[in-house]
Amino acid sequence: MKCLEESYDVVVVGAGHAGCEAALACARLGLETIVFTVSVDSIALMPCNPNVGGSSKGHLVRELDALGGEMGKNIDATFIQSKMLNESKGPAVHSLRAQADKQEYSRHMRRTLENTDHLTIRQAEVSELIVEDHCIKGVKTFSGAVYHAKAVVLATGTYLRARCIYGEVSNATGPNGLQAANHLTDSLIANGVEMFRFKTGTPARVDKRSIDFSKMEEQFGDERVVPFSFSTDPESIQKDQVSCWLTYTNEETHQIIRDNLDRSPLFSGAIEGTGPRYCPSIEDKVVKFPDKSRHQVFVEPEGLYTNEMYLGGMSSSLPEDVQYAMYRTVPGLEHVKIVRNAYAIEYDCINSRQLKSSLEFKAIHGLFSGGQFNGSSGYEEAAVQGFMAGVNASMQVLGREPVILDRSQAYIGVLIDDLVTKENHEPYRMMTSRAEYRLLLRQDNADLRLRGIGHEIGLVSDEEYERVCQKEKDIEAEVDRLEHTTTGANERVQAFLRAHGSTELKTGATMAELLRRPELDYFMLAEIDPKRPELPHDTAEQVNINVKYEGYLKRQMQQVAQFKKLESKRLDPDFDYSTVNSLRIEAVQKLNLYKPVSIGQASRISGVSPADISVLLVHLEQLRHGGHSSHERKQES
């Protein structure tokens, strides 16, 4: 049989949040790229919550933007409400979250893809990998067409052998009733890839006209919207926002759930996949926290042109009649009409320790992957992995070094390092507490941290890069000025301090010293700081944070220096650890399984003890002193 045959530099499988970023990165770097999706209408689909960002996820989006990704720009163009979370807390945990108009979000991203040079969109199901001698050569579609490629990025999301379940109903479909991809798993297994089966879920969508909002608390967006993208002009996105609504479950809701647990596929055993602990279904919450008399329900619009509303906090896989009954016990939802049922979804994903930090498969050269396929959860986690996978696929095709962010550089680095070095038994979600150096990894300084790297990759323009360089200089100069500007104990200053409930000065003080007082900040001090230069708000914000929290920031920088020492001790990823004398068997097995690239990474693998690490250190020293490993010497003798 004759079949279609084409050649590309990079094939991207899947056009969700990971696939879009991967495809755009490759095409923008000038590589001929084709992206496959089971449905062109589902590009950048948001099958679950209608928002982008949130605690730590907002950080990911800003980092992605600083590197040259698309998600930040796309949400800036399509948001309908925006909020900075945790504003009363430290700057490191401020986090941006925006409600998206789902359809607009999807359409806008699709438009971007369609208008990117070197990028081809193709609706087809990829069913087979073409691998020769541990090298990826291309893919085959279900219709038999062959696409040759130098690199392939898998971003299949939750589509692999997907099954949607509620009550006794089980459909072999992907999210939103879309076609599942039922063949690729076999090809992966045939190529020696270890698969997991994970599960997640989503709540019902209901008709806005059937909701009584007078019984709910209205949740407004921020008065002043902060954009996600460093390229978006803040003035351009100040607009009318829609509201979300807050209501609560009650004892009656919980009783209905308890009475019907035997009909839940979660508890009956019909669902085998491993679900996340952090995003439990309402039936999980009721069972695990029996003391809680109510749970929050956030009612969020799915977009401006639809009446569908999302019931955040009430994801479920109970039968549809039970869903109706339980939702209708919630104040404001007494007469609610369901548009789409809540459901749980099971899908195949990989054990992510098979990947390198570049997101390339250790065992298959040229095959990369990102997103839920890697066992993560969330649009933002998916997007950043898709981007890094796309960038590294491109780097490989272009004969350049892979781009790897470490734990001290970005949340992206933390996320990927966790995926490739830690045992991952549930869909992985980003959290700020996973970042050891989070004081330094703030959403407000993502541009300062990562613009340079994005520029080097080739996805950040010279102009944007120069802007961030200038910003860096301005910050430095202004911090220096504050440290060296002394103000006397004159009446004007004393009056200012009194007015802000701050102790009066006995002698002169520097502006920096005043800034460090808890009750004062940089912006307030403008009143008594006449020689201050005119600075953009985001620059002034950096000055404020750098001076105010100097002590804490310096401590973390010292910790980072320690961390870097171990990261810089490189290990050969092809090394066979069974040749090192005196390593414990468990350590040998784990190290051979993970093949860490540095002593630092090895030390984070569970089952590798400090003593094992010291053996490795000694081993490295031996190599440096004598140029021989114990293994080589043995062979010689």
Place this chain on the structure above:
Amino acid sequence: MENVTDTIAAVATAMSSSGIGIIRISGSEAIEVADRIFRSRREDFCLADAKTHTIHYGMVYDGEEALDEVLAMVMRGPHSYTAEDTVEINCHGGVLVMKRILETVIRNGARPAEPGEFTKRAFLNGRMDLSQAEAVIDVINSRSEYAMRSSVSQLSGSLSRKVKKLREDILYQIAFIESALDDPEHISLDGYEEKLNGLLAPMVEELEKLLRSADNGKLLSEGIKTVILGKPNAGKSSLMNVLVGEERAIVTDIAGTTRDTLEEQIRLRGISLNIIDTAGIRETEDRVEQIGVSRARAAANEADLIIYVVDGSRPLDENDRMIIELIRDRKAIVLLNKSDLEMRVSEEELAELTGGKTVLSVSAREETGIDCLEQEIEKLFYEGNLDFNDEILITNVRHKTALEQALASLRMVQTGIADQMPEDFLTIDLMDAYRQLGTIIGEAVEDDLVNEIFSKFCMGK
């Protein structure tokens, strides 16, 4: 090369038998630190002016208090064991004096060395060749697990309980803050700082108390943990008295945590023993006695060596069988006591029942056969069948440093609250306190692994 320039100190000789003790200080400020506490008879002399590889006579002072008459040896890098500037202070030994000197050195700018850190530095500074490096690996393997285990097992029960409790409490608060930061719309931190402040006060107090007790006595018992077991009236206490009485140099005695477990430190033929007398083991309905019995069992479980005292004048009973079960897989010596009375149990019978353990006939009352016991312990020790952890002294100092740092971190949290720092800043110091306490009970792996890594063995001699 590593940036291992900070100055470290430790006792470099075995604590058990030597008459002379050496405190080794190594690092870029080693000589400076030594000068702060060393006074020569010549007023204008200081070690900084001394030539390398010279020995100087003088006194070590803690402030104005003279601690000991010493010889200080100055070795400048790279011609020293570690290839760094090194001062070795030779003092007259004696656990307490050495400990005082070490603490004084640490107060004056050094930090306690991790076990094996001198060797690690020697290694990283290129003082060892390939074959020696192989030896380093072997030592790491043999010592790492043991050092950690023994240091943990020799922690006094109440200390480790208190540290664990503190860690649990701290971790709970960190977790709470983190969950609220992660999910601000579900979990509120309103008014939390005030509440945390209230919780911190007793934690700080507890740490201060622990530190005071660390100053008075010690956190770890220094010696081979030897537990005397037996049913009531087998003669355990008489044996204890004989052993303690004969040993004139009792180092310290620690008041038992309960009335029924008595702990004494003795030196026996140059070997430090930490002897614990326990309540007689027997089936009982009495609640107080039950507690004593279960403590005896716990002590036996953690013992390096068990001395099982059998009353030879009475036939073996259920209680003896219980004890025999308890010591089955342990290092134990069986004493057939009351050999001055008519014997109802034979050595052979006991040897068979205990699976071939050494059985010695003694009379604690007449003090006969005690020589054989001492010989047997000595034999076990020198044949390497008993591990003696002479890292314990330095471990004590290290634990004290950890407690001090944990206390400092919790005080930083208090300052942070007073300064109205946001909660996410507080978790940084809370986490520091948590980690510091973790190093005491061996449940934390520090980020800076290079130091933790080599920490399981001490070749600083």
